[in-house]
Amino acid sequence: MSEDPFELLNSMTQQALPKIASKVTGPVKVFQFTGEGYEPFYVEIGGGTVKLTKGTHRSPTATIQVNKDNLLKMIKGQLDAMQAYFSGAIKVMGNIMDAASLIDIINTARSSR
Numbered sequence: 001m002s003e004d005p006f007e008l009l010n011s012m013t014q015q016a017l018p019k020i021a022s023k024v025t026g027p028v029k030v031f032q033f034t035g036e037g038y039e040p041f042y043v044e045i046g047g048g049t050v051k052l053t054k055g056t057h058r059s060p061t062a063t064i065q066v067n068k069d070n071l072l073k074m075i076k077g078q079l080d081a082m083q084a085y086f087s088g089a090i091k092v093m094g095n096i097m098d099a100a101s102l103i104d105i106i107n108t109a110r111s112s113r
Contacts, residue, residue: 005033005071006041006052009106012075013043013050016109021048023105029095031102032060037068045105062094062102074103077110 013020028046034056042057043050066074070089073079081103084090092099 003072005038005068005075006054008072008075009043010052012109013052013105016112017050019112020050020105020108023101023108024048024050029061029098029102030057030059031099032057032063033071034063034065035067035071038071043102045102050105060094062092062096062099064099064102065091065093075106075110077107 024045025048026046028044030042030044032040032042034040039054040056041052041054042060043052066084066089070079070084074081074084074090079089081090082100085092
């Protein structure tokens with residue numbers, strides 16, 4: 001399993017796309033990930049697809065600031081995202097409800113591996 005959050009999340013969501021397709025319908029939402037230990041990237045979800053891109057999006061729906069270790073733990077299911085948010089380990093700027101839907105998609109993708 002990759003220790004690069006971008007590669008791990010990309011691989012996981014692409015493999016699970018048939019199982020998460022019903023969760024990624026509707027308008028495109030953009031989630032920017034920034035933090036210590038990895039290159040910034042963003043996730044575009046909507047229209048039946050999930051697309052990850054390295055870099056910074058100019059107008060994300062939400063920006064999620066989390067360090068590499070906590071992001072990897074969250075992707076792997078070793079860290080509850082809501083607990084991490086309330087403890088300050090993850091900061092969300094923008095639409096928190098949309099960010100919660102992203103966590104649901106990640107959890108579904110992980111469980112279908």
